[in-house]
Amino acid sequence: MENFTFQSKIELNNKVKIPVMGFGVAEIAEELKTQVKILSEAIEAGYRMFDTAQIYRSERALGIAIKESGIPREEFFISTKIFEQQRYERTTESVFESLKKMGIDYLDRFVLHWPIAGRYIQSYKEMEKLYYSGVIRSLGVSNFEIWHIKNLLLHSDVIPVTNQVEFNPSYTCGEQREFCEKLGIHMEAYTPVGRGGRFMKTEPLVSIAKKHGKSVPQIILRWDIQHNVIPVPRSSKKVHMAENADIFDFSLGQDEMTLIDDMNQDDRRNTNPYTTE
Numbered sequence: 001m002e003n004f005t006f007q008s009k010i011e012l013n014n015k016v017k018i019p020v021m022g023f024g025v026a027e028i029a030e031e032l033k034t035q036v037k038i039l040s041e042a043i044e045a046g047y048r049m050f051d052t053a054q055i056y057r058s059e060r061a062l063g064i065a066i067k068e069s070g071i072p073r074e075e076f077f078i079s080t081k082i083f084e085q086q087r088y089e090r091t092t093e094s095v096f097e098s099l100k101k102m103g104i105d106y107l108d109r110f111v112l113h114w115p116i117a118g119r120y121i122q123s124y125k126e127m128e129k130l131y132y133s134g135v136i137r138s139l140g141v142s143n144f145e146i147w148h149i150k151n152l153l154l155h156s157d158v159i160p161v162t163n164q165v166e167f168n169p170s171y172t173c174g175e176q177r178e179f180c181e182k183l184g185i186h187m188e189a190y191t192p193v194g195r196g197g198r199f200m201k202t203e204p205l206v207s208i209a210k211k212h213g214k215s216v217p218q219i220i221l222r223w224d225i226q227h228n229v230i231p232v233p234r235s236s237k238k239v240h241m242a243e244n245a246d247i248f249d250f251s252l253g254q255d256e257m258t259l260i261d262d263m264n265q266d267d268r269r270n271t272n273p274y275t276t277e
């Protein structure tokens with residue numbers, strides 16, 4: 001990963017390749033026109049992996065931006081997630097709805113958004129059928145704790161390629177990361193830069209940023225990459241899109257990685273899968 005560039009890809013456990021970094025498509029804007037503008041700017045900035053979800057209401061805009069870019073579909077890695085309250089019986093139908101909204105005929109990844117008790121196994125089994133049919137190139141999970149993954153693997157055949165969870169200096173998922181790595185499940189970081197303001201004045205990030213002539217978000221995203229975690233930062237600003245992508249011309253030393261690891265407080269800002277089913 002030392003030699004990674006923004007265009008590099010990682011091979012997932014089923015041989016499908018994913019860009020080292022993606023772009024988060026939740027809450028980028030309300031209006032379709034503004035969503036398309038932001039996503040077109042992200043494509044122009046070089047992002048090729050897009051993390052959307054049925055619940056984000058941005059699938060249509062993503063489809064338009066990709067089509068308008070003129071870049072071949074195969075150059076993108078398009079990922080969406082099943083609606084959290086989804087009844088598993090609607091899994092297949094909802095995938096085809098997502099494809100229709102985006103104007104594409106396959107997904108690079110379909111993600112189970114939330115491990116809803118009593119439903120996630122059945123939903124995943126429906127997703128497996130779509131995977132075998134070729135409509136979906138890979139299956140992912142999100143917000144899965146270790147016990148959810150263990151239970152999933154007891155009842156299914158396809159090991160998910162990724163687990164997308166909150167991951168940032170305040171919540172570093174130590175044990176879970178190790179567990180997933182052993183199974184060949186890549187960790188993916190949501191809320192990677194702590195929604196913008198959170199870590200901007202926090203040490204040791206500020207000092208490390210100063211030393212490398214980089215910003216705090218760049219240091220955090222580089223820390224993700226060096227941990228083999230795929231970040232999906234979101235931004236509506238061109239300057240931040242470019243800044244977040246500009247993290248491949250420096251490396252963090254092991255001492256700096258450890259300093260950031262040690263910031264962990266097991267403090268997550270999104271819904272907690274331990275307490276919310």
Ligand SMILES: NC(=O)c1ccc[n+]([C@@H]2O[C@H](COP(=O)([O-])OP(=O)(O)OC[C@H]3O[C@@H](n4cnc5c(N)ncnc54)[C@H](OP(=O)(O)O)[C@@H]3O)[C@@H](O)[C@H]2O)c1
Binds near residue numbers: 026192217
């Ligand atoms: N699976 C799940 O349950 C789940 C949950 C939450 C999020 N996600 C995914 O993860 C993505 C990202 O997570 P997130 O939106 O929660 O948090 P985030 O990416 O950590 O933060 C986004 C915020 O940070 C700001 N920002 C980004 N880059 C910046 C920079 N270089 N300097 C200053 N500010 C910067 C953005 O503002 P500007 O627009 O001003 O740049 C935006 O307000 C989402 O879009 C979604 O795809 C998944």
